[in-house]
Amino acid sequence: MEERLEPNEMIIHLGPQHPMQPGPFRLNLRLKGETVIDADIELGYIHKGIEKILENRTYLQGITIVDRICYLVALVNEECFVGCVEKLLDIEPPERSKYIRVILEELTRIQSHLLGIGEFAEFIGFVSMFMYAIREREEVLSLIDMVTGARVTHSYLKFGGVRNDLPDGFKEKTLPVLKGLKKEIDNFEQMFHTDRIYRERTVGVGVLTADAAKDLGVSGPVLRATGVPFDIRKNEPYLVYEDLDFKVCTETAGDCFARVQVRLNEIRESIYILEQCLDQIPDGPLFPENTLYGRRTPVMRVPAGEVFYRVEDPRGEMGMYMVSDGSDRPYRVKIRGPYYPTLQALPPLIIGTTVADVAAISGSMDGCTSEADR
Amino acid sequence: MGEVKGKKTSTPNETSVEEIPGVITTTASAISDFLKKTKAQDLINWGRKNSMWFMVQPMGCCGVEMIAMGCAHYDTDRFGIIPRNSPRQADVMLISGYVTKKYLPALKRLWEQMPSPKWVIAIGDCSISGGPFYESYSTVQNIDEIFPIDVFVPGCPPRPEAMLQGFVELQEKIKAKKDLGTEY
């Protein structure tokens, strides 16, 4: 950004530490009066070099590292990494493992969306909503905690299956939580629809059309809010999503209000998926039979090859490109996080709006800087 | 303690030129030096330890647990621990994650912006020893040599209860006058 300023112009730096941000990044705004005329993002404040570390760890150790790409959706990151290795090994987890994975990933989606909605509401000054959302999120987190033993970073998936089975009474504990959550989501929706201040801050703010969104390369709820039904779970089904009945939630307005609405609807769909899974989950082994994947496997060689595997993250399309050279550690892992292109699309969206709307637009993207930086 | 009047222009060692009968003229630092030797410091520390506002600055996995700690379920407000967004209003800085080479100058500046007395808590393995990223090319190790850290909370990430326990430990330290944030 040019430092030479016209009269009436100023540059403000939002970040690296700013309440508007989900993590440290720097947003430089050039203002004329109150209007943003130029914007620029600096990343890398929490760049950890995960891709380099993965190249120097065995595959099993890699699961622990990919947990920390984005701490909100650790299980989806694991699914992506484990899916890559399973494609290279040419194995497939048994049905029960697949169902357990879907259950946990949908729970992850619910808690991530709840935090996203809450944070967005907080950014535009609706702090009580944040507290309501976090209260519900704790309920969901305790369910995940019950299965995996951790709240945020799980290391739960393994190649060919999952680490341990669902505990006794999981279904009995989950169904009441889901029922309560459904009621709360209706409450949230009613609050969002009837609150006049909220509507004035979000309806028609940060409008993205479908063509523009495709050009910018965004995915996930930001894209679906513009009316494009793009969802990896439908387009390129993995695990058991083919057998499950769910619909891709879309809105047409493409503004901040629509993005939050898409997230609310997706929570409802996830609850529906969870109910189906809990009904249909078959009994059986957790790992493919006659294999050693369930045992402790400190050294595991993976056949040479390369694979690109995509899953649907709560924020959009998550992919990993993995190159194996036949040794016990990957040759190269490239992580394609969904928030990276979304964050890249932020400057074109906020140019021309006022400073007050920057927080609303940035918050409606539901960010996770950690994953953009990796 | 009598009437106290702070004079901005006078230095501590300089005897006051204009003496007003019945009024003792002194300085703010002299008062605080005096207070440290008395029971009044206990009272001040009691006040400090019960209103530790921390700066919200989510840096890593621990950041999201830090948010969870400050919110409805764990409710740190009952201990007087309130999340603040601005460093100017905060007493405690939580280093909640990996510190990168690019972020360290900003973190130092945030630390300088906080008014004393101020404390640091290192949360999570990353800020204690580097954690899973100890050998990365972009992170900084040995944070404890850079900031005067009072409490270390291990875990990757620690649960919110553990973070609360960290705050309680800090309160104990302040009560025992052994914290690094105040000069005794």
Added chain:
Amino acid sequence: MDVTEIFNSLTGTFPEAISEAAVESKIRARAYVDKEKVKEVCQYLKDSLQFDHLCVVCGVDYIKRNEFEVVYHIASYNHPVVLMLKAILPRENPEIESIVSVYWNANWYERETYELYGIVFKNHPNLKPLILPEEMLGEWPLRKDYEGFPNKTARNLV
């Protein structure tokens, strides 16, 4: 749109620029592309074959072959096929044409590949470091012969 249809169309239009093309499965195809023709191939993919979504651009360092590969994964919002395009660059003085004018979101991927590998993207609108601090430019940390990894500065390791 079917994967074989895409494959035939691509190899038919660029018989010289595309080599070693193969169909891996119903939703995956791969090909090597001449480094001079990357932009034209991408333009064709976007205009004629509905490949309107760039997933990722990344570099891979094949130090034994003394080569870099720039790998493009290009997908579509309409059909599930993901095409993997690879361009081979020499390890000394690697340069390739930027595709920002075709796919807008290649901007940051190319900047990242530049600072981590040192691959220069010609005609990029703003090729400067994105993630690393300015003083680390020139170390190229993701190359296989990078010497700053593992980092031994931590003193309290067991």
